[in-house]
Amino acid sequence: MRATKFFHILTALALVMGWVGTAVGAATIKIGVAGAHSGDLASYGLPTLKAAQLVVKDVNAKGGVNGTPLELLVEDDVCKPEIATNTATKLVSAGVKAVIGHICSGATKAALPIYRDAKVLVISPSATTPSLTQSGDYPNFYRTIAADNTQARTLVDFAVGTLKVQKIAVLHDKGDYGKGLAEYAKTFIEQSGQAEVVLFEGITPGAVDYSAVVQKIKRSGAEAVLFGGYHPEASKIVGQMRQKRLTTLFVSDDGVKDDTFIKVAGKDAEGVYATGPADVSANPITKAYRERYKKAEGTDPGAFFDNAVAATLALTNAMVKAGSAEPEAVAQALRGNEVATPFGNIKFDAKGEPVGIGFTIYQVRNGQFVQVH
Amino acid sequence: MEYFIELLFSGLTRGSIYALIALGYTMVYGIIGLINFAHGEMYMIGAFTALIVSTVLSIYGLPLPAILILTALAAAVWAGAYGFTVERLAYRPLRNSPRLTPLISAIGMSIFLQNYVLLAQTADFQPFPALIPEFAFLEPYAAIIGATDLAILIVSALVMIALTLGIKCTRIGKAMRATAQDRKMALLVGINVDRIISLTFVVGSALAAIGGLLIASHIGQTNVFIGFIAGIKAFTAAVLGGIGSIPGAVLGSFVLGLTEAFATGYVSSDYEDVFAFSLLVLILIFRPAGLLGKATVEKV
Numbered sequence: 001m002r003a004t005k006f007f008h009i010l011t012a013l014a015l016v017m018g019w020v021g022t023a024v025g026a027a028t029i030k031i032g033v034a035g036a037h038s039g040d041l042a043s044y045g046l047p048t049l050k051a052a053q054l055v056v057k058d059v060n061a062k063g064g065v066n067g068t069p070l071e072l073l074v075e076d077d078v079c080k081p082e083i084a085t086n087t088a089t090k091l092v093s094a095g096v097k098a099v100i101g102h103i104c105s106g107a108t109k110a111a112l113p114i115y116r117d118a119k120v121l122v123i124s125p126s127a128t129t130p131s132l133t134q135s136g137d138y139p140n141f142y143r144t145i146a147a148d149n150t151q152a153r154t155l156v157d158f159a160v161g162t163l164k165v166q167k168i169a170v171l172h173d174k175g176d177y178g179k180g181l182a183e184y185a186k187t188f189i190e191q192s193g194q195a196e197v198v199l200f201e202g203i204t205p206g207a208v209d210y211s212a213v214v215q216k217i218k219r220s221g222a223e224a225v226l227f228g229g230y231h232p233e234a235s236k237i238v239g240q241m242r243q244k245r246l247t248t249l250f251v252s253d254d255g256v257k258d259d260t261f262i263k264v265a266g267k268d269a270e271g272v273y274a275t276g277p278a279d280v281s282a283n284p285i286t287k288a289y290r291e292r293y294k295k296a297e298g299t300d301p302g303a304f305f306d307n308a309v310a311a312t313l314a315l316t317n318a319m320v321k322a323g324s325a326e327p328e329a330v331a332q333a334l335r336g337n338e339v340a341t342p343f344g345n346i347k348f349d350a351k352g353e354p355v356g357i358g359f360t361i362y363q364v365r366n367g368q369f370v371q372v373h
Numbered sequence: 374m375e376y377f378i379e380l381l382f383s384g385l386t387r388g389s390i391y392a393l394i395a396l397g398y399t400m401v402y403g404i405i406g407l408i409n410f411a412h413g414e415m416y417m418i419g420a421f422t423a424l425i426v427s428t429v430l431s432i433y434g435l436p437l438p439a440i441l442i443l444t445a446l447a448a449a450v451w452a453g454a455y456g457f458t459v460e461r462l463a464y465r466p467l468r469n470s471p472r473l474t475p476l477i478s479a480i481g482m483s484i485f486l487q488n489y490v491l492l493a494q495t496a497d498f499q500p501f502p503a504l505i506p507e508f509a510f511l512e513p514y515a516a517i518i519g520a521t522d523l524a525i526l527i528v529s530a531l532v533m534i535a536l537t538l539g540i541k542c543t544r545i546g547k548a549m550r551a552t553a554q555d556r557k558m559a560l561l562v563g564i565n566v567d568r569i570i571s572l573t574f575v576v577g578s579a580l581a582a583i584g585g586l587l588i589a590s591h592i593g594q595t596n597v598f599i600g601f602i603a604g605i606k607a608f609t610a611a612v613l614g615g616i617g618s619i620p621g622a623v624l625g626s627f628v629l630g631l632t633e634a635f636a637t638g639y640v641s642s643d644y645e646d647v648f649a650f651s652l653l654v655l656i657l658i659f660r661p662a663g664l665l666g667k668a669t670v671e672k673v
Contacts (some may be wrong), residue, residue, distance in 0.1 A: 174643070202643040208390045208588055211522075212637035218516070219376050232498050232594065239593045245515045263488040264500045264594045345541040 005135060028071035029064070029325040030093035030317070031056070032120075034111070035103035035245050036079040038360040044303050045103045047293075048125050049074060051301075051308035052100050052293055055316060057356055065319045073343070074266070077102055081110035088114040096120060097325040099313050101303070105129035112138045117326050121334075122316050125307035128314035130184075133352040140327065142334060143350040144341070151253055151275050152184035152228075154359040158273070159224050160195045162361075169199035169222035169248075173229030181228035181253055198222050205233050207213040214240045217248060224249040231256045234272075235265035242268045249273070254359065274369065278343070280306060285313075310357070312340035314348075379517055380638040381631070386522040390632025391530040392593070393584030394607035395614070395622040396532055397577035399580050404553045404573045405470070411459055412477040412581055413604020417597060418584025420501070420589040421494060423448040441504050449579035455486075456578025466573075469561035483600075485505045491505055491597045498596045501589040521591040532580060533623045538591035540619070549573065553617075577646055596641060600625070606649075613653055615666020624664055626654070 035045035052072055060069045073094055077084040084107035091099060092114060098121040102108040108127040115122050116138055123142040124132075130147045132138060159165050168189055172182035179202065186197050198220040202308045203213055214237065217225060217257035225241070225248055227234055234256045241248060250272045253304050257276035262269045289309045293301040318333035319325050338345040338356075362369040382641050394416055401409045426447040430440045463482045467475045536569055540546035552557040552569045562640045588603070589595040606629070615624025638650035656664065 101452040169377075201637075201641055204642065204645055206599070206647075208592065208606070209383070209387045211386055212380055213642050215376065215379040215383055216638055216642075232596070235498075235594060236592050243515070243519045246519075260498055264498050266500055266593070268593075307625055 002272070006037055015347075017155065021314050026331035027299060028069050030071050030073055030094060030096045032073045032075060032094075032096040032099035032101070033079050034075045034084070034087050034091060034099055034101035035126075036107075037076040039078040041079040041104065044126065045076075045101075047302040047305040048308035049102065050293055050297065051289065051305050052123075052312045054289060054296075055309060059157070059316045059320070065316070065325060066323050068325075070316065077104075077107045077111070079104035079107050081106045084108070084111040085114060087111065088096070092118040092120060092372045097327065098123065098315055098319075098330065100125070100308065102127065105132065108141075110142055115277060116140050121315070121330055123311045125311045126304040136351065139352070141333075142311075142314075142348050144307045144314060144346070144354050144357060145304070146277075146341075146357055147353060148180065149184040149188075150353075150358050152181050153188055154275050154361065155181075155226060155251055155253065156175045156185050156188040156192065158275075158361050159226060159249075160189065160192050161223060162372065163249060163251075163273075165223040165249065166195045167198045167220070167224075168195055169201075169220050169223045169225045170197050170216075171199070171201050171217075171225060171227045173205045173233050174202040175205070175229065178227075178229035180370050185226050185228065202238070203237070204228075205229070205231075210237050210240050213237070213242065214244050217241065218244065218246055222248055224251055227252040227256070229253070229255055231258045231261035231264070235261055235269070238265055238272060239268045241373060257362055257369055259369075262364055262369070268365045268368075272364045273372070274364075276285060276362050276364050276369070278358075278371070280343055283342055283344060285309070289342060290370075306342040307357075310343055310346065310354075311343060313341050316348065320340075375639065375658075378644055380634045382518050382522065384563065384631035384634030384640070385526060385627065386518070386591075387527045387634055388610075388627035389522075390584070390588050390603075390626075391607050391610040392483060392529040392623045392626035393525065393532070393587065394581055394603055395591040395611040395626050396529070396536060396619065397584075398604075399578045399611040399614070399616055399622035400536065400580075400610055401573055401577045402559070402611070403619070404549055405464075405556075405570055407464060407475050408479065408608070408616075409574075409577070410476070410604070411463075411482040412577065413458055413485060413607070414483050414490075414601030415581035415600075416585040416588075416603055417600035418455055418490065419448045419452045419578075419585030420595040420599065421490060421585075421597075422451045422585040423589065424499060424501055424583065424595055427504060431502065437504070437506055444504060445583055445586055448582040452582030452585075453575040453579040456574040459486075459578075460571055460574040465570075483604075487597055488601065494597065496597060498594050500649070501593050501595050503527065503561045503593065504590045506587065507605070519591075525587050525591060528583065529623065529626075532583075533619060534570070535621050545569070545572065609649065609653055613656055613663055615660075615663030618667070619665070621663055621665030 033049050035048055037045050056070045059332035075087040077087040088111035103126050105127040108124050125144050128148045130149045170182050170186050171361045172178040189195050189197050234252050238250050252274045254276045269366050317339040318330045321337050322329035322333040334348050338347045346354050361372050363372045398412050423444045427444040463478045464475050478654050505524050508520050546566045548569050552566050610626040610629045611622045614621030633645050633649050636644050
């Protein structure tokens with residue numbers, strides 16, 4: 001007991017000294033790093049911290065922004081919305097110009113109004129909830145990860161734009177992931193005005209037979225089936241479609257872009273389209289940062305590391321381009337300039353979504369997923 | 374009209390799949406009054422055995438009909454052995470306990486078998502070879518009925534007839550009925566009740582294994598968890614038809630399969646299960662013993 005108390009006092013002292021330190025060293029541009037650095041989800045947040053440190057070190061070595069070095073202020077929100085508001089208030093009162101984070105969508109959403117009111121730029125490597133950008137409520141928010149509905153967007157753009165199908169049957173497995181995707185896809189198809197949803201159905205996962213649904217697809221006259229769900233159901237449905245001599249195109253998500261799908265569906269898998277993240281492991285920037293992480297930590301970088309490197313690169317690059325850390329100038333630079341990241345060259349659209357990070361389309365050809373789009 | 378016929382055949386296929394599993398359920402229940410929750414696992418074990426045996430046999434380059442027959446035999450024998458062992462280990466020691474005890478034991482056995490196969494084999498989905506060839510004469514009707522659909526329909530009809538006749542006309546069948554009616558009395562007239570019960574389990578499990586083979590080649594894949602949902606649906610079908618009654622299990626399966634197919638076809642597959650289970654509730658309200666079940670008076 002006594003020992004813990006002693007530690008508490010020490011920590012408190014350290015914190016106070018820390019604040020004093022930041023208050024004195026005013027000749028830096030402060031960037032906050034907020035996310036889960038302890039607790040259950042620390043593995044989501046810590047790689048981002050490392051990524052930010054690596055990139056900021058590089059920028060400072062090159063002279064920082066207009067000669068002013070960058071300084072990182074690290075705050076832990078344990079991915080909890082109620083703590084994230086405190087984290088945000090702390091960072092804002094410490095005078096940060098921008099924040100890398102937060103990690104979880106819930107925490108990000110809770111913190112965003114505070115940053116917005118203080119005119120602080122926020123760039124998250126991992127918060128995927130669509131409304132964060134698309135609601136328009138947070139013009140100060142950017143992210144370097146594809147939103148949850150990006151995949152549906154990619155699928156619909158491909159089906160309507162590239163495959164030019166006009167009648168689409170949208171199926172899902174009634175699960176969070178599959179149904180969410182299917183609902184977005186349905187909305188996007190209807191918005192496109194070039195195709196119609198002729199069937200929207202949830203199937204029961206694990207059923208012994210899907211022939212009734214297959215007959216329904218046939219009757220609907222769909223030219224393509226868009227399926228939201230995972231590979232076990234996808235392979236059963238495709239198999240039964242082909243058994244019933246139905247040659248309708250089959251387009252699905254990254255739950256299907258799995259080698260098990262090809263193994264199980266066999267020859268029926270041929271020609272099936274599925275979305276998946278583009279493979280970036282050959283990109284020199286990705287390679288360089290992953291290797292530096294490995295050298296420092298001894299393990300492979302964890303979740304969202306590439307996204308965090310991209311976020312920090314985009315932010316610091318925009319600051320350098322703008323020649324200042326003032327949010328308005330930086331925001332303009334973020335939207336107006338492409339920046340080289342682990343995902344290739346990216347920039348941001350008016351809503352803060354990354355252009356250049358997202359999904360690509362694969363097709364099964366000769367028993368392998370081949371990138372086609 | 375064409376759509377109606379297509380859905381009709383979808384329903385019949387589904388119904389006959391349920392029937393293959395429901396027959397074993399209802400038989401065991403009819404003889405010893407136990408709902409054998411491990412029955413779905415026998416179906417899964419049958420599918421796995423068939424997968425392994427057929428893979429090995431096709432390496433030796435045997436013709437497809439020979440592979441099919443040998444695989445079916447192997448799956449039936451192997452699952453039968455499992456059925457025998459499960460009864461010995463999990464149910465026989467509890468024969469004279471309260472009714473709930475063997476039920477819990479059955480659930481435990483089901484979980485055990487699932488995890489045992491998961492550890493011994495794999496948790497992944499496995500592709501299942503098409504053991505039933507495409508028939509040329511079916512090609513014009515391929516959009517309505519496939520080779521496996523037809524095979525499943527025929528096999529479940531044959532099994533139902535064989536079981537009904539076997540139980541009605543053979544000596545063993547007579548002993549089974551006697552055991553079902555009054556176990557103590559059957560013992561008194563010299564029937565080896567233990568052996569009859571063992572036999573019931575072996576036959577029930579072998580049937581489930583044949584079902585596993587046919588259904589896995591119908592959907593082209595297998596996995597350690599397939600027994601669970603199939604088991605629940607088949608159990609529902611058996612209750613619907615009147616648990617303990619063999620024609621009842623088949624009738625119940627078809628009613629369930631057709632309801633699901635038409636609900637999917639004319640309403641939405643989102644509500645497939647809602648329709649299936651609403652039907653179950655309705656039938657049990659008006660006929661508590663199921664469609665063909667006999668209302669029995671509990672002996673006190």
